[in-house]
Amino acid sequence: MSFLFLVGVELKKIRRSKIFLILVLATVILWIPSVLNADLNFGMQAEGISPENNFFIQGFMAMAWFIFPATMVVITVLQNQTERAGHGILKMLALPVSTAKLCMAKFVVLVSFSAIQFLMSIGMYYVSATIAGSMQNYNFILPPLFIFKEVGMMWISSIPMLSLFWLLAVCIQAPVFSIGIGLASVVPSVLIINTKVYFAYPMAYPFFVITSEYGKLATNLNTAQVELIPWLPVAALITVVCLMISCIRFGQAERR
Secondary structure, three states: OOHHHHHHHHHHHOOOOOHHHHHHHHHHHHHHHHHHOHHHHHHOOOOOOOHHHHHHHHHHHHHHHHHHHHHHHHHHHHHHHHHHHHHHHHHHHOOOOOHHHHHHHHHHHHHHHHHHHHHHHHHHHHHHHHHHHHHHOOOOOOOHHHHHHHHHHHHHHOHHHHHHHHHHHHHOOOHHHHHHHHHHHHOOHHHHOOOOOHHHOHHHHHHHHHHHHHHHHOOOOOOOOOOHHHHHHHHHHHHHHHHHHHHHHOOHHHHO
16 A cells, blocks of 8 residues: 555545544634723834734734644544444554554554644634724734744644654543643743753744744744754754654554
C-alpha cells in the first residue's frame, strides 16, 4: 500500500467521527468574544496599535494560546481511540504494512486537521471582522496576503507541538490521562514565551509567533522576536525524536 493510500484510508475512517464538529465549534466560539467586544479595539492607544490590527492579534492570540492546542489534544486522542474502538487497530496491524508507515499516515492526518482549523479561523476572522465593522462603522479587515502569511507561520510552528501530542496519545493508553497531560502542558505557554528557553517548549511556539507579530504592529510594545537559531534546529529535533518514538511504540500495547 502506498503512503497516500493509507492517508486516504485514515481520512475515510474519521468521516463519521465528531472531529469536524469539534473543529467548527472551537472556531466559532473563538471569534464570538471578538465581535461582542469589538469596541475595545479603539482603546489601545497606549500600545500604539490600530483597531484592525488589534482585532486580528487578539483573536489569534486566544487561538494560539489555548483554543488551538486544546482542540488538537482532544482530536489527537479521538483519532487514536477511533482506531482502538472495536479492536480496529488489530486489523490494521495484521496488514502487510509497517507500523511506522501506519503511524506516520495518522500523523499526517492530524497535521491536516490543524491546517483545516487554521483555514476555518481565517474564514471566521473575515466573517467576524465584517460583522464587527458593520456594528462599529469601521473597517477591521486586513489584506489576505498578510493574514495568510501570519497564520501560515503559526501553523508551521505548531508541527513540533503536534508531534509531541501524538507521542502522548500513542504512549498513554488511558485517554483521560493523555488529554489531561496535553491540556496541562498548554497552560504554561504564556509564561515560557517570556523566557530565554522558549525554543525548548513546543507548546509555546504558535503563541510565541503571534506575540512576536504583536510587538511589530504595536509601536509602544516590545516583545521577543523570532530567531531561527537555535529555534529551528531544536524544533526539528523535537519533531523527529517524537515521531521516531511514536513509530516505535505504535501498536505495541495491542501486539502483547
